[in-house]
Amino acid sequence: MRRYLIFILLCWPLWASAQKTQEAQEAQDWIAYRDAYRQMIWFEKYGKPKQFLQNHFRIRAREKGASTDGLRLSLNSKNIHQSLTLDVLGRAVFPFSKAAYDDNAELTLNRNASQFRSGAWVSIVTRADGVYAAADLRTACEQMLAYLQYAGAAAGKACVGVQFSYPRSDAAEVVFQTAGGASTALVVREGPAFPDDVQSGFRVVAYRFAAYPENGRIVSSSVPLAIAALLE
Template sequence: MLRSLLLALALLPAFACAQEAGDWIAYRDAYRHMIWFEKYGKPKQFLQNHLRLRPRDAGVSTDGLRLTLHGKGAQLALPLDALGRAVFPFSRAAYDDNAELAWNRKPGQITSIAWVSIVTRPDGVYAAADLRAACEQLLAYLRSTGGANGKRCAGVQFSYARMEAAQVRYQGGDGAPVPLAAQEGPAFPGDAVAGFRVFAYRFSAHPDAGQVLTSATPLAIAALLE
């Protein structure tokens, strides 16, 4: 179940990975792919887009991983979250300067990609119908890029650090909340790095009239496409 591929993310046109000559990409290449989401005109209020640094295999450590924008005479550190995502800096000056985005890993260890995921809520309360809508929005966006053909939304996945004692429950009607089973796996299906505490909420198992309750804000919410 946790191997359900979030194909759109894998199939999104990946802008230049860490090139053979070095651990960097051209800012202009990244910009061209990140701007697609900004210009996407269909509903996307449940979605967010990041520039993500993603290990090619499980043996690549992300401890101390840093991303820096290098322009003419200036550098800007871009903070990464626990899953290697950064807020992309849309900058005309960086574009005109032909700036570079670089990270501190050997060439070929890390790929860079435009990464779409579902927005988390600080109150930890997710209407089941909204989660389905979020998955459908993500699927529609991925199809607009030419990916996820033949896939459907099967559910969503909440991910946490392995040692975090988080709980995710489904509340339907007037009944008692039903805990979702915790498993170990990747934060996003298809990632090489696993070891996260993940909870899969599958649409077929619960009515849309309920809600999902989380005890803490997850690192990410991924769509499960099958």
């Protein structure tokens, strides 16, 4: 019993220190700019084709109960104070700044940062006219897969399609048109904008390559919030 008490007394300072560190991390409302910069620069330096891809810095909820309504992101340092606009999916245009890097700036949230995941987020570029050649979407998916594999993810995956996402209030229609002009409406359902997200409530339309001819095009009646690659 005495040995057990001595063991506890010896280990207590280490446990208390670890507990304080964990509590400090859970209470933080900031993200190191330098860490985010290192993630984002991967895409900038990527030398293979990526004309159908775009890269954002994204904040997304870890759990379903963590709301992103009213979430605000800003870049702050001794000399910099800049608000960064988040879209409805939590994406922001990342400010590449040598001054912010040198100042060891912080990306600050108005919420507890431990409730959210943050980092680089690549998606497929949307078109204002809503018209997407089937061949381009296949190429976009392959570009996404190649980039993720370059970044050390998506091992063993293959491109099976893409997913269009819309606000719940958007009654957008998405159709596949063959080269001969015949049209087939794609099924609309409710789900997350990106396959791995915990938050749903969006209108999503999956275009799976195997279900349609290689030649043709996808026509969307409005601009989607995002286009995600379906990798399985």
